Amino acid sequence: MSTQPPAGADRSFNRPMLFKLVVVALLMFGFGFALVPMYRAICEVTGINNLVQRDATAREAKNTQVDMSRTISIEFDANARGPLGFKPEQNSIDVHPGEVTTVMYDVSNQQARTIQAQAIPSYAPKQATEFFKKIECFCFTQQTLKANESKRMPVVFVVDPKLPKDVKTITLSYTFFELNAPAPSTRGTAGQTADSAAKAADPA
Incomplete structure (x- = not known):
């Protein structure tokens, strides 16, 4: 005696699963595109065009004793x-x-249009973060790059x-x-995601 459920039951089960997969995929895409507007909103509220602050002044750095x-x-x-070429001029x-x-x-801006970009720094090990003092850095402000423009940008630190x-x-x-x-x-990506999800949920 066969214990397999009817084919119609499988399809009824697969429909809500397919719907959930499509919704999750759309939410993931939406969150990714929402990051930039969220960044801009924070900048507008705080009245600044960057989230990275100067760690030390040139005078403070000059007054620091060098440990030879x-x-x-x-x-x-x-x-x-994004459409950016970006690299340090020396590795260490x-x-x-x-x-x-x-x-x-x-x-370098690799597009035939003007773009605005922002650099965010991070450090390893984490415990070194508070001891790495940036005096000047391109990450302090948003950078505007014209079509196919290249720039050399300094980081001054102690x-x-x-x-x-x-x-x-x-x-x-x-x-x-x-x-x-x-x-x-x-639209195309969501459609592809839906098709993939449908195939995975209902291989028949």
Whole structure:
């Protein structure tokens, strides 16, 4: 005696599952496109065009005692989100705590239109964040790049001598993303997602 349910029962079960998968896919796309408007809203409320603040002034940095007995390796990383070419001009550098250092990053707009972009820094290990003091940085403000324009952009920093003794390497990583990217149509993507979900839910 067969215990398999009728084919109609399978289809009735698959319809709500398909609907849920499509809704989840659309929500994920919507959240991704909402990140930029959320960023702009925060900037408007706070009255600034950036979320990254200066960590130290040039005067404070010059008054910092240089610790010549220690050497810290600073590694540089660059990530781009959108039509941007972005990279550091050197992969790493050795510095003494308290020593003011300048490094350069190269960015290029690979589109035939003007774009606005913002860079957000992060650090590894996390405990080094409060000891890495940026004096000047392209991440302090939004950057406007004309069609196919390239720029060299400096980062001036100093490592606080109070950095824990066990930290010998700091990785400075930037993520550069476009702010005014045109929202692509999600109709085709949603349709493909729905078709894929339908095939997965109802292979017959």
